[in-house]
Amino acid sequence: MGETQPGPWRMMDLPRIQDARGNLTSIEAQQVVPFEIKRVYYLYDVPGGGSRGGHAHKQLEQLIIAASGSFDVVVDNGRKKETFSLNRSYFGLYMPPMTWRELENFSSGSVCLVLASRHYEEEDYHRDYYDFLADVRGGR
Numbered sequence: 373m374g375e376t377q378p379g380p381w382r383m384m385d386l387p388r389i390q391d392a393r394g395n396l397t398s399i400e401a402q403q404v405v406p407f408e409i410k411r412v413y414y415l416y417d418v419p420g421g422g423s424r425g426g427h428a429h430k431q432l433e434q435l436i437i438a439a440s441g442s443f444d445v446v447v448d449n450g451r452k453k454e455t456f457s458l459n460r461s462y463f464g465l466y467m468p469p470m471t472w473r474e475l476e477n478f479s480s481g482s483v484c485l486v487l488a489s490r491h492y493e494e495e496d497y498h499r500d501y502y503d504f505l506a507d508v509r510g511g512r
């Protein structure tokens with residue numbers, strides 16, 4: 373692995389500037405997020421009750437935010453599985469590499485904002501759960 377070991381998955385409180393006109397969350401690179409942000413993408417127009425994900429990344433670190441609405445994230449590292457409900461714009465779920473994730477139960481109109489440590493690389497994906505498990509268990 374690299375010089376800095378990524379920590380475990382965790383919910384992070386993001387800075388919140390409350391205002392009667394509407395709230396604001398600002399994410400400063402290298403201050404709030406524990407990696408250098410190389411890419412930002414967002415999921416939207418997901419049908420209510422819908423699901424996404426169903427893969428893991430070999431090296432990518434991500435911070436997932438429900439910028440609007442809500443959805444559940446089931447994270448699994450091959451040893452432990454946990455479900456987080458993301459339903460506030462000031463929570464971020466940090467996911468280290470080698471985390472299988474399922475995003476489920478999207479509320480209609482929700483927006484899933486993702487900050488990512490690497491550019492898009494299809495080679496970084498594990499899309500087969502059994503290949504992922506074999507990799508986690510040192511198979512290859």
Ligand code: TYD
Pocket residue numbers: 411413415424425426427492
């Ligand atoms: P995928 O990561 O499988 O989506 P999700 O995890 O949300 O279900 O990506 C869906 C498609 O979009 C796939 O063909 C790859 C492409 N894609 C990009 O081109 N760039 C990106 O940054 C991402 C995240 C996906």
